[in-house]
Amino acid sequence: xxxxxxxxxxxxxxxxxxxxxxxxxxxxxxxxxxxxxxxxxxxxxxxxxxxxxxxxxxxxxxxxxxxxxxxxxxxxxxxxxxxxxxxxxxxxxxxxxxxxxxxxxxxxxx
Amino acid sequence: xxxxxxxxxxxxxxxxxxxxxxxxxxxxxxxxxxxxxxxxxxxxxxxxxxxxxxxxxxxxxxxxxxxxxxxxxxxxxxxxxxxxxxxxxxxxxxxxxxxxxxxxxxxxxxxxxx
Numbered sequence: 001x002x003x004x005x006x007x008x009x010x011x012x013x014x015x016x017x018x019x020x021x022x023x024x025x026x027x028x029x030x031x032x033x034x035x036x037x038x039x040x041x042x043x044x045x046x047x048x049x050x051x052x053x054x055x056x057x058x059x060x061x062x063x064x065x066x067x068x069x070x071x072x073x074x075x076x077x078x079x080x081x082x083x084x085x086x087x088x089x090x091x092x093x094x095x096x097x098x099x100x101x102x103x104x105x106x107x108x109x110x
Numbered sequence: 111x112x113x114x115x116x117x118x119x120x121x122x123x124x125x126x127x128x129x130x131x132x133x134x135x136x137x138x139x140x141x142x143x144x145x146x147x148x149x150x151x152x153x154x155x156x157x158x159x160x161x162x163x164x165x166x167x168x169x170x171x172x173x174x175x176x177x178x179x180x181x182x183x184x185x186x187x188x189x190x191x192x193x194x195x196x197x198x199x200x201x202x203x204x205x206x207x208x209x210x211x212x213x214x215x216x217x218x219x220x221x222x223x224x
């Protein structure tokens with residue numbers, strides 16, 4: 001399983017764009033990159049998933065360079081309610097289980 | 111659409127007792143997963159059901175844990191007998207048959223073993 005490394009914590013201010021980068025140097029050819037968000041006392045919530053280049057949905061964008069050894073989750077114009085833990089996951093195309101790391105605690109300040 | 115529900119939300123039991131956790135997945139989701147976070151560590155996979163069949167139970171810590179999914183609907187996770195190190199939050203998740211890594215998690219059951 002590819003190991004992921006992401007910052008333990010990040011602070012931002014309301015209205016700013018936040019970029020959280022995750023490194024996964026030993027990602028395999030059939031691995032996908034997925035990001036989850038977790039609020040206190042709740043289960044993780046799927047944000048976005050990608051394989052290469054750029055993926056965008058109504059919540060975030062995911063940038064994956066050509067070598068796929070890292071990925072960046074971009075949250076546009078964050079608000080206080082975006083304060084949460086963000087997990088970067090790398091999962092094999094053949095495996096169903098999710099492998100969580102330590103995540104990044106994002107704190108949005110007023 | 112109702113989300114994944116788990117019952118109870120919190121359970122406090124004594125070491126040696128038995129506890130049964132329940133998970134109701136989203137209707138139509140064939141895949142059901144159990145995860146847990148213990149002692150402030152990372153969330154770890156326990157097992158995966160496809161309908162009523164156990165697809166992968168490689169994460170089950172030992173034979174004190176028994177998971178069932180009768181009829182392919184709700185699932186139960188029984189811990190018998192409970193030990194102190196079983197304390198933590200147990201999450202259930204479900205996904206559609208073709209859902210690749212987009213799993214819908216319940217709020218979790220916080221288990222405290224004293």
